[in-house]
Amino acid sequence: MKPAGYAYLNLHYDLRLPKLGVEVYQNPDADREEVIQYGASKRKILPGHLKYEDNPYSQMHTAIKLQGIRLHFFAAIYKKINVAEFTAFIVDKPTSQYNRVLWFLYEWLTGKRLDIPDLKSANYIKLFEDDFYYALQDGQKNKRTRVINNALGTPDFCPTIRKTSxxxxxxxxxxxxxxxxxxxxIGEQLSVDVIGRxxxxxxxxxxxxxxxxxxxxxxxxxxxxxxxxxxxxxxxxxxxxxxxxxxxxxxxxxxxxxxxxxxxxxxxxxxxxxxxxxxxxxxxxxxxxxxxxxxxxxxxxxxxxxxxxxxxxxxxxxxxxxxxxxxxxxxxxxxxxxxxxxxxxxxxxxxxxxxxxxxxxxxxxxxxxxxxxxxxxxxxxxxxxxxxxxxxxxxxxxxxxxxxxxxxxxxxxxxxxxxxMDTAISEDLLKEVCLLTVFDCLKKFINDNADLPNNQIDMVLSIIIENGGEVSNRKRKRIEALLGEDILNQLEELASHLINDIRDKFEVDVVAMMNEES
The missing domain is CATH 1.10.3290.10 (Fido-like domain)
Known part of the structure; x- marks a missing residue:
């Protein structure tokens, strides 16, 4: 099999760039295009009947056509290129879409001007195709090459994001x-105060x-x-x-x-x-x-x-x-x-x-x-x-x-x-809101039915939530002395309901959270 596109350019210029996730090769015996597994990576196999010229400039066309613009490749290539040969290749077909892209990229990435006259006419083309890359909506028109530079950044720093599925x-x-x-x-119990805290x-x-x-x-x-x-x-x-x-x-x-x-x-x-x-x-x-x-x-x-x-x-x-x-x-x-x-x-x-x-x-x-x-x-x-x-x-x-x-x-x-971000929403933000919602609902119940200072309310709720909605026998007499038996029973029933409801709705274990934060 013969390398094509970036794989060809990597070898031709001895760039020693790590291979791409999918490398392109041509198999003279293949009658159709296919992607095969090649160890931990993949290869796109091109059929033998397709014509690909054995020269680096034509292979630059192949690279862009099949795998898009990889700026780090071109920045490395342009450090090694034969400028006279490259210029002659562009001049041969200066209005070709791929030639204009190569021409623009050379001058943009190197800051050097090729010995080619400005184009007088040609439709403007975008540097990065919208279907395959995230790019600026408008970009800047380069009158010399008739290319719209819609790259996200500048030659100093320009990352790319490909539009994969x-x-x-x-x-x-x-x-x-x-x-x-x-x-x-969560329902009506959710409040601005809970979110804020x-x-x-x-x-x-x-x-x-x-x-x-x-x-x-x-x-x-x-x-x-x-x-x-x-x-x-x-x-x-x-x-x-x-x-x-x-x-x-x-x-x-x-x-x-x-x-x-x-x-x-x-x-x-x-x-x-x-x-x-x-x-x-x-x-x-x-x-x-x-x-x-x-x-x-x-x-x-x-x-x-x-x-x-x-x-x-x-x-x-x-x-x-x-x-x-x-x-x-x-x-x-x-x-x-x-x-x-x-x-x-x-x-x-x-x-x-x-x-x-x-x-x-x-x-x-x-x-x-x-x-x-x-x-x-x-x-x-x-x-x-x-x-x-x-x-x-x-x-x-x-x-x-x-x-x-x-x-x-x-x-x-x-x-x-x-x-x-999705993990943070599900495992941190939502969990904390759930815990505070349970805590506030139980605190409101105590305030409505008993007269206790905040520090004692917090102590009671910590004990109940940490124990899954009930008070252990060892601590029961102490809590009953504060609330009374009837109110404590109702509080335990409400706590168990809220804890289970949160677990069923969100798969959030507020008991475990309370124990972690204690």
């Missing part, structure tokens, strides 16, 4: 409407979970600063200074930044064995010399998406938050900023929503899935990166693969963020 379904989802719809099923609890839980993901135990002051940052998402424009201010709020005093990092950085663990020290490197951030331009690109991407407004808010939040964590612009705090940015972007896009959905708590419960989605970007980067440690144990990067950081595909990341 799964992603198309998520496009229609609204996580806040889903959250409200689930809470409304639940949200306050979840703000704290989000703060705690976000630090636990980093396997840190910050002091109370830092936790409070991060809590304040989360509560104030959406108040400030997203730019370099505002993100530095957030970093300053959430890290230890000695790690506060005044600018982006000035050295290379990696994520990993130190292994001490028999007196020797070794570094298990999981991920290396973008080269320090590229951080500023990539972050400029990140902020421009955010601005584009804010003005355009057509990309769903949670897609937008995914692009910005994961972009930040892969660039890794600071010496400390990148992971917490990453999760902060999900909420910040959502608030910028949908300011009418009064609460956050605690995604960090969901991620903490699904750490392996989080690692797996991060690895869709980090593993290919680490496979290509040439690095070492110097005598001072500082990491040194010997090759430049900035295109792997500038042009990522975040399709899998969107799916992950939606899954975590």
């Amino acid at each position: 799964e992603i198309n379904e998520l496009d229609e989802a609204d996580v806040y409407k889903t959250a409200f719809a689930k809470m409304q099923r 639940s949200v306050n609890y979840l703000y704290t839980k989000e703060t705690k979970s976000s630090t636990e993901i980093e396997k840190e135990k910050p002091n109370r002051q830092r936790m409070q600063r991060f809590l304040n940052a989360i509560k104030n998402v959406g108040l400030y424009e997203l730019n370099k200074q505002s993100i530095i201010n957030v970093q300053n709020q959430i890290v230890d005093e000695k790690f506060k930044a005044t600018d982006y990092r000035e050295s290379e950085i990696y994520v990993g663990t130190t292994i001490q064995r028999f007196g020797n020290r070794d570094e298990d490197v999981h991920y290396v951030g973008a080269k320090q010399e590229h951080v500023a331009s990539m972050m400029d690109g990140l902020f421009k991407l955010h601005e584009n998406l804010m003005i355009d407004g057509s990309v769903p808010p949670l897609f937008h939040a995914t692009l910005i938050s994961f972009g930040e964590v892969y660039i890794h612009p600071f010496d400390d705090g990148n992971g917490r900023i990453h999760r902060y940015l999900i909420h910040d972007v959502m608030k910028h896009r949908e300011p009418e929503h009064k609460f956050i959905i605690p995604i960090s708590a969901a991620i903490l419960k699904n750490q392996r899935k989080y690692d797996q989605v991060l690895e869709t970007i980090s593993v290919p980067i680490m496979a290509m990166l040439d690095y070492e440690f110097d005598d001072s144990n500082r990491i040194v990067i010997n090759n430049d693969i900035d295109y792997m950081y500038r042009f990522p595909d975040y399709t899998e990341h969107v799916k992950f963020v939606y899954e975590m």
Whole structure:
């Protein structure tokens, strides 16, 4: 079988880029197109009768036609291309749709101008086809190539999201409407006060979970600063200074930044064995010399998406938050900023929503899935990166693969963020609302039928809920002395009914929750 499209280009230019999820090959003996399993990946097999020229420029057409525009491939190719040959290929058919795309991409990605006169006439074509990619609604017309640049970002930073069948379904989802719809099923007992108290609890839980993901135990002051940052998402424009201010709020005093990092950085663990020290490197951030331009690109991407407004808010939040964590612009705090940015972007896009959905708590419960989605970007980067440690144990990067950081595909990341949001709604937000609803209903019953101070009411309800709706024999006399036997019996009956009703409606075990929080 002969490689075609990106598989061909990878070999021809010796790019050493990790293979795509589906590689394209042509089988001279095949009479039809099919997709086959090839180990852990897949191959699209093209029939032998189709004509594919054995030259890199025609294969660029094949790549785009069959697998869309993969920006990191073209950014790598254009560093190695024979410019004179490439120019001659474009000039031969300058109005060809694929030639115009290749021409535009070369000048856009490299900042260099090919020796080709501007087109005088031709219909405008979109760079990214709407049927296959999320792109800006309007874009900018490039008069020279007659291409509408509807890319989400800029050559400094431009992630993509492909319109797969799964992603198309998520496009229609609204996580806040889903959250409200689930809470409304509680019925008339649901109150604004209950939602408000639940949200306050979840703000704290989000703060705690976000630090636990980093396997840190910050002091109370830092936790409070991060809590304040989360509560104030959406108040400030997203730019370099505002993100530095957030970093300053959430890290230890000695790690506060005044600018982006000035050295290379990696994520990993130190292994001490028999007196020797070794570094298990999981991920290396973008080269320090590229951080500023990539972050400029990140902020421009955010601005584009804010003005355009057509990309769903949670897609937008995914692009910005994961972009930040892969660039890794600071010496400390990148992971917490990453999760902060999900909420910040959502608030910028949908300011009418009064609460956050605690995604960090969901991620903490699904750490392996989080690692797996991060690895869709980090593993290919680490496979290509040439690095070492110097005598001072500082990491040194010997090759430049900035295109792997500038042009990522975040399709899998969107799916992950939606899954975590759904988990957060079902397992955190809804559960907390259910628990407080039960607690408030029982508290109202006591207030209507007995005269007890709040601290004693809280004590009684904790005992009853923790024990599944009844009081144990050992504590019964004590509670009867406060409420009386008849009121206690009615309280137990009501508690059992509410606990069982919540379990039947939502599969939420408020007894277990009460025991966890006690």
